[in-house]
Amino acid sequence: MPAxxxxxxxxxxxxxxxxxxxxxxxxxxxxxxxxxxxxxxxxAADASFAxxxxxxxxxxxxxxxxxxxDRVWSANGFVELQIGGASLRLAPRTLLTVLDFxxxxxxxxxxxGSVALHVRAIDTATxxxxxxxxxxxxVARTEGDYRVDVDVDRTAVGVRRGWAEVWGAGRAFRLDRRxxxxxxxxxxxxxxxxxxxAADAFERWARERARRxxxxxxxxxxxPGLVGYVDLDDHGEWRTEAGLGNVWYPRVGGQWxxxxxxxxxxxxxxxxTWIDDAAWGFAPFHYGRWTQxxxxxxxxxxxxxxxxxxxxxxxxxxxxxxxxxxxxSAGAHGVAWFPLGPGEIWRPAYDVSLDYFARxxxxxxxxxxxxxxxxxxxxxxxxxxxxxxxxxxxxxxVTVVPVQSFVESLPVQRxxxxxxxxxxxxxxxxxxxxxxxxxxxxxxxxxQARARPPAEATRRTVVARxxxxxxxxxxxxxxxxxxxxxxxxxxxxxxxxxxxxxxxxAPAEAGSRAAAGELxxxxxxxxxxxxxxxxxxxxxxxxxARTPRGPVVDVPGAAAQPxxxxxxxxxxxxxxxxxxxxxxxxxxxxxRADGDAPAVARDRAGDARAPAPERTREPSRPEAxxxxxxxxxxxxxAAERTMRPGPAPEPSQPQRTREPSRPEAxxxxxxxxxxxxxAAERTMRPGPAPEPxQRARPPGPPGEPAPQAPGRPPAAEPDDPRAKAPPQAxxxxxxxxxxxxxxxxxxxxxxxxxxxxxxAEPSGGQGRSGKERDRDDDGKPRGKPER
Numbered sequence: 173m174p175a176x177x178x179x180x181x182x183x184x185x186x187x188x189x190x191x192x193x194x195x196x197x198x199x200x201x202x203x204x205x206x207x208x209x210x211x212x213x214x215x216a217a218d219a220s221f222a223x224x225x226x227x228x229x230x231x232x233x234x235x236x237x238x239x240x241x242d243r244v245w246s247a248n249g250f251v252e253l254q255i256g257g258a259s260l261r262l263a264p265r266t267l268l269t270v271l272d273f274x275x276x277x278x279x280x281x282x283x284x285g286s287v288a289l290h291v292r293a294i295d296t297a298t299x300x301x302x303x304x305x306x307x308x309x310x311v312a313r314t315e316g317d318y319r320v321d322v323d324v325d326r327t328a329v330g331v332r333r334g335w336a337e338v339w340g341a342g343r344a345f346r347l348d349r350r351x352x353x354x355x356x357x358x359x360x361x362x363x364x365x366x367x368x369x370a371a372d373a374f375e376r377w378a379r380e381r382a383r384r385x386x387x388x389x390x391x392x393x394x395x396p397g398l399v400g401y402v403d404l405d406d407h408g409e410w411r412t413e414a415g416l417g418n419v420w421y422p423r424v425g426g427q428w429x430x431x432x433x434x435x436x437x438x439x440x441x442x443x444x445t446w447i448d449d450a451a452w453g454f455a456p457f458h459y460g461r462w463t464q465x466x467x468x469x470x471x472x473x474x475x476x477x478x479x480x481x482x483x484x485x486x487x488x489x490x491x492x493x494x495x496x497x498x499x500x501s502a503g504a505h506g507v508a509w510f511p512l513g514p515g516e517i518w519r520p521a522y523d524v525s526l527d528y529f530a531r532x533x534x535x536x537x538x539x540x541x542x543x544x545x546x547x548x549x550x551x552x553x554x555x556x557x558x559x560x561x562x563x564x565x566x567x568x569x570v571t572v573v574p575v576q577s578f579v580e581s582l583p584v585q586r587x588x589x590x591x592x593x594x595x596x597x598x599x600x601x602x603x604x605x606x607x608x609x610x611x612x613x614x615x616x617x618x619x620q621a622r623a624r625p626p627a628e629a630t631r632r633t634v635v636a637r638x639x640x641x642x643x644x645x646x647x648x649x650x651x652x653x654x655x656x657x658x659x660x661x662x663x664x665x666x667x668x669x670x671x672x673x674x675x676x677x678a679p680a681e682a683g684s685r686a687a688a689g690e691l692x693x694x695x696x697x698x699x700x701x702x703x704x705x706x707x708x709x710x711x712x713x714x715x716x717a718r719t720p721r722g723p724v725v726d727v728p729g730a731a732a733q734p735x736x737x738x739x740x741x742x743x744x745x746x747x748x749x750x751x752x753x754x755x756x757x758x759x760x761x762x763x764r765a766d767g768d769a770p771a772v773a774r775d776r777a778g779d780a781r782a783p784a785p786e787r788t789r790e791p792s793r794p795e796a797x798x799x800x801x802x803x804x805x806x807x808x809x810a811a812e813r814t815m816r817p818g819p820a821p822e823p824s825q826p827q828r829t830r831e832p833s834r835p836e837a838x839x840x841x842x843x844x845x846x847x848x849x850x851a852a853e854r855t856m857r858p859g860p861a862p863e864p865x866q867r868a869r870p871p872g873p874p875g876e877p878a879p880q881a882p883g884r885p886p887a888a889e890p891d892d893p894r895a896k897a898p899p900q901a902x903x904x905x906x907x908x909x910x911x912x913x914x915x916x917x918x919x920x921x922x923x924x925x926x927x928x929x930x931x932a933e934p935s936g937g938q939g940r941s942g943k944e945r946d947r948d949d950d951g952k953p954r955g956k957p958e959r
Contacts, residue, residue, distance in 0.1 A: 205528075212252075239441065250264070291334065296314055308355050317333045317382065347708060439484070474535050609651060611648065
């Protein structure tokens with residue numbers, strides 16, 4: 173025996189501590205599970221969840237920890253994840269996947285929808301929260317409030333408070349301005365900058381939840397970063413008890429006991445994990461200890477000055493291999509457990525380093541480190557668990573269920589079996605139950621979900637700053653590996669290269685790569701290219717070929733899905749039939765309430781009131797004349813560019829054809845259009861209007877203002893011969909609009925505000941008569957098919 177171990181017991185323990193720290197700490201990052209967890213803390217009724225390596229979607233259940241490969245689909249409601257010092261909230265129709273999660277990095281993939289991130293506390297030197305999208309990797313570095321909106325071909329990033337980074341192919345930028353940034357390519361060369369839009373219904377809900385976290389009364393009794401403390405305020409009360417300090421008492425019935433109203437699930441990398449049914453049932457079951465005073469259960473948190481360490485369940489197990497069930501057939505056994513009391517040591521069910529073993533105990537109860545080292549020494553030598561467990565012989569504290577009910581994640585309270593206390597006292601205490609997980613242990617008891625994300629959203633490639641693990645084995649393979657190993661999978665296992673079997677790759681080729689557990693094959697890693705974050709220029713580099721694009725808005729109709737051509741065509745017809753309807757929000761986002769501004773409700777040049785592109789209305793829906801509106805003064809738009817003096821150029825004439833096979837008449841041969849006609853003939857011409865020319869493009873609806881080039885103000889209407897009042901010219905816009913139009917094609921901008929089509933004609937025009945409104949702009953009766 174080494175001389176250090178022949179010393180007196182106190183010195184021997186100190187020497188053992190140094191030896192174990194030297195051997196175990198370098199391996200802690202890969203062998204030990206994370207000391208924090210991502211909790212599913214809020215989920216709408218139809219939100220769904222799919223475990224890693226599976227395409228089996230079930231209803232999302234609160235209090236479930238998420239790990240690498242797990243996916244959440246918010247469907248038609250809101251979803252919230254708590255990370256410890258931060259909360260991630262999902263708008264409706266948002267798909268989120270956990271790419272990587274440990275003590276240093278929380279990395280999520282967002283391929284569709286909107287996410288609001290509230291960072292309350294973060295270690296700016298060692299921690300980061302990363303959101304990977306098809307256009308960029310967003311990294312939050314400091315406390316603040318952020319929003320990320322993901323569409324098919326763009327990502328909008330908004331910074332309300334704090335600063336963050338965006339990473340692309342070979343470029344990285346710092347975002348610290350209170351603005352919204354819209355990126356259209358993975359190289360971060362094509363982007364726009366807007367003023368922050370008004371908060372919509374989703375963001376208002378997210379703000380209220382964030383205020384609830386920041387103002388929680390229970391924060392003064394627990395350590396910072398402890399997940400789930402915010403839910404304690406509404407479901408219990410705090411009291412100070414002699415010898416224990418602050419104790420929280422839940423409002424429950426007299427027969428209630430900890431770890432009895434919920435179910436067990438196998439969750440990597442922790443193994444058997446307790447998932448409670450109560451809304452407040454996370455913090456008291458994964459941190460601290462339970463005590464029973466005056467016939468009432470109370471929860472005792474750990475020290476406030478020690479960083480909390482998450483545990484899957486702070487219980488001790490009664491060896492189920494030798495616990496017979498009364499009245500059951502021969503050979504039928506049960507699994508039993510009871511909560512740990514203050515000062516009692518929790519032993520993980522698998523090998524961990526001394527560093528983790530000490531932190532998970534010292535941070536959750538008041539206990540001497542020397543006691544922890546002694547117990548760890550016994551564990552390493554394979555000795556039995558020692559200690560006087562105060563609740564082992566209390567029938568009201570011990571819970572027993574059949575092994576089959578346990579491994580199938582069935583509700584404990586419904587399948588609980590009463591066992592005599594003497595039978596429990598005759599069985600030794602163990603660190604883990606004598607039960608191996610089955611397929612249902614990974615999925616849980618939730619029923620199958622009807623809401624599933626669109627297949628297109630599950631196949632998109634994303635940009636990432638750091639590479640996630642290689643892959644998560646398919647669910648069936650995970651069950652096989654865990655049963656063989658007898659311990660949960662860790663991140664090191666996910667990094668090992670494996671040859672994918674053809675059967676495992678078939679689901680990914682059919683529609684969902686996640687069914688095979690693939691992670692890294694669809695991620696474009698850009699952080700290793702050596703780019704350092706720089707300040708984002710106010711405008712993209714000169715010479716960028718920019719194509720007008722629309723904002724990140726909802727498509728009318730709940731059935732519209734990205735990648736669904738038929739749904740997009742129907743949504744386009746809906747918008748054409750009712751252009752005065754305001755945008756409902758971002759695609760994949762929630763419906764907007766009255767007065768909400770869309771995420772990017774501006775054109776490419778920043779004019780917040782540019783008219784919408786011309787669209788053909790249904791013949792059966794005539795439009796009533798609109799009231800005249802005064803022109804918008806310069807600088808009033810939300811994203812108005814810097815005003816510079818100079819005359820506004822002549823309006824361009826965008827060329828649009830209804831059918832590719834229909835040739836367009838030469839522009840120079842076209843006579844001036846009559847008053848009120850659509851398209852872009854807006855120049856003022858005196859005298860009566862000639863006969864309408866042959867149609868070369870679809871006309872606009874009666875009284876509809878013609879589309880303008882992006883960033884261009886509506887030009888003045890032609891003089892109406894029927895009107896007595898002279899026309900009023902619109903105010904000139906700055907010369908910067910001319911430079912902006914010089915870089916853009918003459919096509920009308922599709923991203924104009926939906927309600928901007930209601931811009932009225934100048935007071936000089938009186939509109940068209942009712943008889944004229946029954947005919948289109950070529951004089952043909954409406955509603956008749958065109959030959």
